[in-house]
Amino acid sequence: MIQIALADDHAILRRGVAELISKFEDMTVLIEAGNGKELIDKMDASAIKKLPHICILDINMPEMNGYETASIIHKRWPKIKILALSMYDTEINIIKMLRNGANGYVLKDAEPEELKKAITEIYNNGFYHSELVTERVLHMLQNPKDRPGEMLSDNETTFLKLCCSEKTYKEIAEIMSLSPRTIDGYRENLFLKLDITTRTGLVMYAIRAGLVIPN
Amino acid sequence: MIQIALADDHAILRRGVAELISKFEDMTVLIEAGNGKELIDKMDASAIKKLPHICILDINMPEMNGYETASIIHKRWPKIKILALSMYDTEINIIKMLRNGANGYVLKDAEPEELKKAITEIYNNGFYHSELVTERVLHMLQNPKDRPGEMLSDNETTFLKLCCSEKTYKEIAEIMSLSPRTIDGYRENLFLKLDITTRTGLVMYAIRAGLVIPN
DNA sequence: TTAAAATACAGTGAAAATACGCTAGCTAAT
DNA sequence: ATTAGCTAGCGTATTTTCACTGTATTTTAA
Structure with missing residues (x-):
């Protein structure tokens, strides 16, 4: 059973996605939070054995956005995988999330099936790369130089x-x-x-x- | 059984909200669409007996946004109620949706319970006005600079x-x-x-x- | 240890954005 | 028929933004 944590400031969206996920087989939502800080606080508070396998993070959030949240989670709990869930597919967003420790990137436009696939693949293989995250983007991640979306x-x-x-x-x-x-x-x-x-x-x-x- | 149509460009959100709604008692999602035009096309195509009671519309949508969609639905099918589901609570948004025929306004930040309440009240009474709307509208009426005449x-x-x-x-x-x-x-x-x-x-x-x- | 970046700072001039003052046509209101 | 309001238009002055050519210092890398 894959344990998931969700962070998004829009409660209706968050609850909806939670419903969606719990309908998928072998997946359950362990923690929900309205922003990054809240998520980290809840993970801090919860017993060590109850940590999620995967955190799904929105990028645009009040208090603490997806980038900072990903970075902190990645450092504090290196084993926890991170999936970015974003409205926009600009290269800079994708690269920035991946650089901050995200293991995959899914758009809110995507079909629920893709979300399921992303979660499963991240859990099994440690990463999920759709066509969205092209080789070009991955290449940019490795070459710190000459990328349009310079950090x-x-x-x-x-x-x-x-x-x-x-x-x-x-x-x-x-x-x-x-x-x-x-x-x-x-x-x-x-x-x-x-x-x-x-x-x-x-x-x-x-x-x-x-x-x-x-x- | 309250029949509902959903229009939102973010498939994951839309599917999530659909799940949420179908979990509520006496509610079912009849139609889903990625933008206003698609929704209207589907309503045109569907047999007359299969029209929804309530359309839930996002404001920010490609092709045809929530304002235009509300206006068209309101004129073409005056009996169908409209609920606006928006990210932002700016007065102008609320007022503009209400002026275009919306019968209620709920934020994506809101709790699912409020969504349920809004749907139920719109179905029973024809409208839903949270404190949010009343407050904003009152404020608007008092402030001469945002009077409706100055839309x-x-x-x-x-x-x-x-x-x-x-x-x-x-x-x-x-x-x-x-x-x-x-x-x-x-x-x-x-x-x-x-x-x-x-x-x-x-x-x-x-x-x-x-x-x-x-x- | 040099070379090459990145960082902080400077002056100038042109272009764009902002702030006002003013005119005129149309319509709606009593 | 005139007051009021809204729309569309012109001219001018100031502030802000943008582009270009630089310099000095520090960091990074070869």
Whole structure:
């Protein structure tokens, strides 16, 4: 019996997926949580013998998003497998989740059958790679250089989050205690890396990447 | 037995919700669709006696979004009740769905119990108004700036959608075959109505309102 | 130990976004 | 028929954003 933990902020979706999973043979949902932090807290609290085999994580979550959650779980409980369940299929999202320790990636658009398959394969083989995760993406994971979805530095990520507000770059510079010119550098770098030319592009990217929840 | 139709582009969520609903007593899912157009096509195709009592609609959908779908269903089959199922609780979303014929509004964050309650009440009384809706609607009625008379016009909506791209206002003006100054007027109006001061604000708003799917 | 990156910072100028003031046509309201 | 409101339009000024050319320091890698 495969034990599963679920983290997603949308209760109806989460409960629905839980129902779906418990209908699959040999699978059961052990833990449910509304965000990454809650999941980790529950795993901390639960007895060691009751840990799940697989954690299914949404990327966009309040409090603690999927990336951070995956990273922490991967470090703290290396044996637990992680399956990312996301709305978007942008390369950067996939790569970022896989780099943070995810063993598979399924879209919310997918058919339930694919979810079942992903869970089974991760449990049996340790990973699940659909056509979505192409060889190209896997190759990128190994070659740290020359990938379009270059990993973002902490400062760049912070900057990107702050871009999704009505602050000017000058104000962002003050908040981050940096010179406006440095911020300008971040902007330019991101434009290059992400093939973007406007702040609007940055905002759209940040939302797709799950860095901010538009609420 | 309450017959239900479901429209949502995320298959896993949709199947999950369908499972959830079929677990509720006296409820069954008759039709499932990936977007509004598909739902309407299926309802057109299905025999008249097999129409659902209630349509549950997501707002953010490709092809045809929740607003348009609600409006069409409401006109074509006035007896069928509509329940909006949305990610966001912005006033404008709620009001817009209600204006387009929805009889209730539930968030994806909500507990499954609320969904059940909403379906039951809509079936029995014709509507479901949670504290969420009443509160928001009341707030709206008090705030002169979001009065129903100041809903967005078609042109403003089109403009708002185009804002979520890397186009300049000048380019948007060309696309819409209007003078750049007219576009400027739309922008200014929206800033006033929505209490916004930058294009970034417009983009964030448009996404929350489900006008664009960030893909 | 050099070379090559990554990081932080600087000035300038052009383009885009934002803020106002103003005109005019249409319609609805009493 | 006139007040009020909404839509569409023009002009101008300021602020913000974007693009380009740089420099100095630190880290990383060969």
